[in-house]
Amino acid sequence: xxxxxxxxxxxxxxxxxxxxxxxxxxxxxIASQIRLAENPSDKLLPSLxxxxxxxxxxxxxxxxxxxxxxxxxxxxxxxxxxxxxLFISGAxxxxxxxxxxxxxxxxxxxxxxxxxxxxxxxxxILPILFITLGLGEAAKVxxxxxxxxxxxxxxxxxxxxxxxxxxxVKAQTLGASSWQIITRIFLPQVWPVLLAALRIGxxxxxxxxxSAEAIASxxxxxxxxxxxxxxxxxxxxxxxxxxxxxxxxxxxxxxxxASRVLFPWAHLKGGGL
Amino acid sequence: MSFVAVSDLYKSYGPAPxxxxxxxxxxxxxxxxxxxASGCGKSTFLRMLLGQEQPDRGRIAVEGTPIPxxxxxxxxxxxxKYSVFPHLTVLQNxxxxxxxxxxxxxxxxxxxxxxxxxxxxxxxxxxxxLSHAAKRYPAQLSGGMQQRLAIAQxxxxxxxxxxxxxxxGALDPGIRQDMHELIGEIWRxxxxxxxxxxxxxxxxxxxxxxxxxxxxxxHDPQHxxxxxxxxxxxxxxxxxxxxSGNGPDESEARPGDAAKEEAIP
Numbered sequence: 178x179x180x181x182x183x184x185x186x187x188x189x190x191x192x193x194x195x196x197x198x199x200x201x202x203x204x205x206x207i208a209s210q211i212r213l214a215e216n217p218s219d220k221l222l223p224s225l226x227x228x229x230x231x232x233x234x235x236x237x238x239x240x241x242x243x244x245x246x247x248x249x250x251x252x253x254x255x256x257x258x259x260x261x262x263l264f265i266s267g268a269x270x271x272x273x274x275x276x277x278x279x280x281x282x283x284x285x286x287x288x289x290x291x292x293x294x295x296x297x298x299x300x301x302i303l304p305i306l307f308i309t310l311g312l313g314e315a316a317k318v319x320x321x322x323x324x325x326x327x328x329x330x331x332x333x334x335x336x337x338x339x340x341x342x343x344x345x346v347k348a349q350t351l352g353a354s355s356w357q358i359i360t361r362i363f364l365p366q367v368w369p370v371l372l373a374a375l376r377i378g379x380x381x382x383x384x385x386x387x388s389a390e391a392i393a394s395x396x397x398x399x400x401x402x403x404x405x406x407x408x409x410x411x412x413x414x415x416x417x418x419x420x421x422x423x424x425x426x427x428x429x430x431x432x433x434x435a436s437r438v439l440f441p442w443a444h445l446k447g448g449g450l
Numbered sequence: 451m452s453f454v455a456v457s458d459l460y461k462s463y464g465p466a467p468x469x470x471x472x473x474x475x476x477x478x479x480x481x482x483x484x485x486x487a488s489g490c491g492k493s494t495f496l497r498m499l500l501g502q503e504q505p506d507r508g509r510i511a512v513e514g515t516p517i518p519x520x521x522x523x524x525x526x527x528x529x530x531k532y533s534v535f536p537h538l539t540v541l542q543n544x545x546x547x548x549x550x551x552x553x554x555x556x557x558x559x560x561x562x563x564x565x566x567x568x569x570x571x572x573x574x575x576x577x578x579x580l581s582h583a584a585k586r587y588p589a590q591l592s593g594g595m596q597q598r599l600a601i602a603q604x605x606x607x608x609x610x611x612x613x614x615x616x617x618x619g620a621l622d623p624g625i626r627q628d629m630h631e632l633i634g635e636i637w638r639x640x641x642x643x644x645x646x647x648x649x650x651x652x653x654x655x656x657x658x659x660x661x662x663x664x665x666x667x668x669h670d671p672q673h674x675x676x677x678x679x680x681x682x683x684x685x686x687x688x689x690x691x692x693x694s695g696n697g698p699d700e701s702e703a704r705p706g707d708a709a710k711e712e713a714i715p
Contacts, residue, residue: 343532
């Protein structure tokens with residue numbers, strides 16, 4: 178049988194999927210052991226045990242100065258910023274995207290501006306946000322909103338434009354008013370697109386959230402990483418990076434799952450990621 | 451006065467005329483089939499009957515009143531595809547017309563009114579043979595099932611006129627046969643006036659009581675786009691239209707009968 182026609186069985190597929198992860202961890206452990214054998218106080222590649230110990234201290238032992246469990250405080254702060262930001266950008270995108278999708282006048286008004294705005298390098302806006310909004314939460318949430326909104330507006334408007342005109346005409350022959358067409362025909366078909374847009378927005382949202390926290394913050398996952406960098410604390414940085422990755426993965430899966438459960442009709446054709 | 455009266459219709463897209471000098475009188479209960487080459491304006495004509503497009507000149511009147519400038523519930527439609535709503539199940543698609551009618555703001559029904567609408571939808575599903583698929587979405591239905599659903603959904607508003615734009619064009623020959631029987635039954639039972647655009651000349655003869663051929667009568671070889679199409683043949687197919695009041699004559703009106711070939715000029 179040709180190689181292109183061979184499909185792995187489920188256990189083999191799972192094994193293959195796990196292989197790169199295991200290989201990475203194994204390579205790390207070996208490299209770490211080699212370095213630690215030469216110099217037991219080496220900080221660059223701490224052993225898994227050291228990382229576990231450091232993480233235990235930061236997660237379950239109250240901080241000596243503030244009395245907080247820093248790991249959970251950081252996680253909560255970052256997730257809160259992320260979700261507040263995504264919620265706001267989702268709401269803006271839904272509103273503007275629908276306007277641009279429904280009304281040609283709104284499309285002419287918004288489309289070029291959104292296209293131009295989306296090309297501003299977001300990190301250059303950060304100083305502006307810090308100066309105008311101060312160093313508090315607003316600036317960080319604002320950055321998440323700015324980096325995710327333009328692309329979401331575009332995909333929502335595009336999705337509305339892609340709804341066949343036949344559906345619109347058919348709804349009118351069933352006696353539907355403009356309001357009923359928007360609420361019963363258009364909006365229900367927009368929700369899964371909004372969820373998909375949020376998933377795509379997650380990547381830039383995390384990137385720029387961590388950047389903003391690194392520059393000015395008092396807690397948060399990005400803040401912590403850049404703080405302990407001064408002490409070369411790889412035993413904190415590496416688990417934090419893994420944790421952020423895991424959180425991003427879980428959020429993405431959560432949105433994907435929600436879309437499949439809430440809007441099964443949107444997942445009937447083709448295989449989705 | 452005829453039921454549908456079309457007088458001296460003219461329509462162009464930009465400088466190119468599509469239809470010109472189209473006039474037509476259709477009595478109630480007629481099954482009008484429309485054939486013609488691609489791009490001859492037969493779908494444009496149907497869209498103007500629907501109100502989706504406006505004629506540049508001329509007028510279309512139903513029962514003496516010019517049709518409004520937008521689609522409405524007195525004229526139902528089934529397209530070749532996209533005629534049902536992909537985000538609603540079969541049952542939800544069939545509940546939608548009642549929900550739209552009785553709940554202007556929420557677009558949803560509860561309690562007794564929902565039960566009544568559901569009973570009507572279920573009876574209809576039974577009739578078109580989709581009861582087993584009530585909870586399926588259109589994407590999970592075959593092409594024939596989707597079109598049956600689309601027809602059923604259009605019927606729920608009890609339109610006086612049903613417009614069909616190549617409704618069976620994408621279906622397999624066997625399925626098409628079944629659909630012909632279904633549409634024939636529906637036409638006789640509901641005493642509707644039907645306009646159907648089709649590519650399939652046999653289908654046009656088999657189903658229609660009247661066949662319209664759209665074509666260009668004037669040609670300018672130097673400028674092929676100079677003239678629009680009009681009705682070049684208007685054939686009575688010797689099957690009685692369903693006159694309101696009289697029951698259809700079963701032996702004559704059965705759409706399975708061979709078309710009256712001698713009607714072809």
